[in-house]
Amino acid sequence: MLRHPRTVGAVWPTSRRAVEDLLDMADLGAADVVVEFGAGTGVYTEGILRRLAPDARFLSYEVDGALAAAVARRLPDRRLEVVNASAENVLGHLGALGKKADVVVSSLPFSTLPAPVGQNLLDAAREALAPGGVFLVLQYSKTVLPELERRFPKIRRRLSPLNVPPAVLFSCEVS
């Protein structure tokens, strides 16, 4: 956070409760391909792995090389590939797999990221999803909602009040 305040955007990792609240908003157990934007310390990565089917594929993006290496070391799992690159590159990687994602999970700080990067990431999430796919987003404010509404026809919203600070959770569906 101190080294890269705008790309990290949070002082504490998300609480386990808020992670579970967010993941409850999609059916990860039925997903064939899952993508994570911003692995950080791996709190979502771990929660996602607990729910994934044995033969699912999971790409987790993290721009910070030290964090990406630490998550890959701590969570060895043949379903998981930790990619040390911007999640803006997700379409290229999914193209190589020949598949789209059923669920994309993001805790990226859209309100502090440079605006063009945030736009690219939201476009990439939309394009990465298969028909019926779901984009799960955790934020600390509703600022990103208009941008989500421009891209996704159906959005559900809930609050995870016990997180510090309280988290706003969005589940965005493509048609």
Ligand SMILES: C[S@@+](CC[C@H](N)C(=O)[O-])C[C@H]1O[C@@H](n2cnc3c(N)ncnc32)[C@H](O)[C@@H]1O
């Ligand atoms: C708010 S932190 C959340 C991390 C993690 N989900 C947690 O709660 O511990 C956001 C993370 O996204 C990473 N990040 C920021 N921009 C990114 C991008 N364009 N692609 C991939 N990761 C990114 C940051 O380095 C940081 O680790």
